[in-house]
Amino acid sequence: MNAGWDVVILGAGIVGAACARDCAARGLRTAVIDAAGVGGGATAAGMGHIVVMDDSPAQLALTRWSRTLWLELAEELPPEAEFEARGTLWVAADEDEMHEVRRKQQVYAAAGVATEILDSPALAAAEPQLRPGLPGALLVPSDGVLYPPCAAGYLMREAVRMGAKRLDPQRVIVAKHGRVQLQDGTVLLAGHIVNACGADATSLIPELPIRRRRGHLVITDRYPGFVNHQLVELGYLKSAHSLTTDSVAFNVQPRQTGQLLIGSSREYGAETAGINHPLLGSMIERARSYLPQLGNLQAIRVWTGFRAATPDKLPLIGPWPGDNSLVLATGHEGLGITTSLATGKLVAAALTGEAPAIDPEPYFPARFAQSFASTEPQHA
Ligand SMILES: Cc1cc2nc3c(=O)[nH]c(=O)nc-3n(C[C@H](O)[C@H](O)[C@H](O)COP(=O)(O)OP(=O)(O)OC[C@H]3O[C@@H](n4cnc5c(N)ncnc54)[C@H](O)[C@@H]3O)c2cc1C
Numbered sequence: 001m002n003a004g005w006d007v008v009i010l011g012a013g014i015v016g017a018a019c020a021r022d023c024a025a026r027g028l029r030t031a032v033i034d035a036a037g038v039g040g041g042a043t044a045a046g047m048g049h050i051v052v053m054d055d056s057p058a059q060l061a062l063t064r065w066s067r068t069l070w071l072e073l074a075e076e077l078p079p080e081a082e083f084e085a086r087g088t089l090w091v092a093a094d095e096d097e098m099h100e101v102r103r104k105q106q107v108y109a110a111a112g113v114a115t116e117i118l119d120s121p122a123l124a125a126a127e128p129q130l131r132p133g134l135p136g137a138l139l140v141p142s143d144g145v146l147y148p149p150c151a152a153g154y155l156m157r158e159a160v161r162m163g164a165k166r167l168d169p170q171r172v173i174v175a176k177h178g179r180v181q182l183q184d185g186t187v188l189l190a191g192h193i194v195n196a197c198g199a200d201a202t203s204l205i206p207e208l209p210i211r212r213r214r215g216h217l218v219i220t221d222r223y224p225g226f227v228n229h230q231l232v233e234l235g236y237l238k239s240a241h242s243l244t245t246d247s248v249a250f251n252v253q254p255r256q257t258g259q260l261l262i263g264s265s266r267e268y269g270a271e272t273a274g275i276n277h278p279l280l281g282s283m284i285e286r287a288r289s290y291l292p293q294l295g296n297l298q299a300i301r302v303w304t305g306f307r308a309a310t311p312d313k314l315p316l317i318g319p320w321p322g323d324n325s326l327v328l329a330t331g332h333e334g335l336g337i338t339t340s341l342a343t344g345k346l347v348a349a350a351l352t353g354e355a356p357a358i359d360p361e362p363y364f365p366a367r368f369a370q371s372f373a374s375t376e377p378q379h380a
Pocket of ligand 1: 010011012013014015016017033034035036037039040041042043044045046047048049050051170171172173196197198199200201203204214215216217263264304305306307308329330331332333334335336337338339
């Protein structure tokens with residue numbers, strides 16, 4: 001046993017690291033425990049696209065705020081975080097998708113997010129490797145890219161500098177009612193416990209409405225200038241929306257190293273880190289259909305990671321109805337790198353009672369209260 005913490009954060013991925021930084025900044029006695037190192041899990045597998053998304057007003061509010069926070073932090077980030085405001089190009093394949101370009105522009109404009117519509121010649125000039133004849137794209141110039149594990153490492157170092165304690169790696173086996181039990185039998189006492197365990201959050205709270213959604217990424221050798229922006233097909237939205245089927249979409253990112261990250265795939269029901277070769281083949285074929293010369297580049301590594309998917313595509317951030325000591329910071333699916341900084345602020349606000357910059361309610365786990373029909377007694 002120990003004297004107790006104001007807050008123990010479970011998980012040192014980018015979300016846990018962001019929570020630790022914000023809690024420590026508010027003077028909370030903060031401890032962080034992870035089964036492995038900092039910035040592992042999905043954070044090590046993610047693409048690092050910092051992107052404003054508009055699937056729902058709540059998603060738009062969270063991603064927009066968090067992107068602003070990243071842009072503010074950019075100056076402070078160390079070089080190894082490789083932050084660059086590359087901009088996103090949402091590429092339209094046909095006239096239907098050009099309608100979507102115009103709709104998206106209006107939604108973003110209403111939210112104060114600057115964008116620019118590129119017509120066919122402007123798109124070809126911006127990205128000469130794209131197949132000829134594409135009708136246009138929506139450019140979101142202030143979207144960024146970064147290298148997530150190093151960004152998480154920076155956030156954790158900042159948390160420690162502000163007083164947080166990083167505990168030696170240990171798996172947490174039970175965390176409820178203000179008690180965190182580690183695999184070696186150690187028990188930590190805490191006023192609050194923040195579950196930031198990503199797709200593994202259900203190992204501690206099995207009733208959470210989270211499904212593991214596997215994704216593949218490929219990285220190439222160095223080809224500086226091959227593409228200039230994060231390129232995403234508008235059809236990506238259909239892929240990300242699908243709640244049942246496996247899907248792939250064209251999503252290519254230029255890294256500061258000159259390498260290209262090629263994504264992406266979405267799969268439910270896959271429990272191992274192994275490669276699904278047919279799905280990987282479709283993903284690469286999809287990318288080649290937009291960038292015909294991609295097939296001439298050398299791929300050097302393929303990996304997979306698990307997104308924590310919720311039924312309504314919004315994360316679970318805030319108090320957990322089944323236990324007064326528990327706060328959730330999970331369920332970020334494919335946007336947890338982007339939304340980590342806003343999540344840290346929402347969690348700190350929930351713990352201190354301060355008013356956050358956006359309405360926190362759409363992300364409250366209580367929206368799934370029925371699925372939380374907890375067998376546990378309420379914490380006194
Ligand atoms: C292929 C792919 C591409 C992606 N691309 C992007 C992108 O471009 N932009 C974007 O915004 N997001 C992207 N994402 C999503 C993003 O990577 C995740 O949402 C984000 O990394 C989640 O961070 P996290 O800290 O919540 O979880 P994780 O990074 O998974 O961290 C959870 C931590 O909890 C620890 N843990 C779990 N259980 C326990 C336990 N019982 N005891 C102790 N520790 C435990 C783990 O060791 C791990 O370190 C992508 C994801 C994938 C898979």
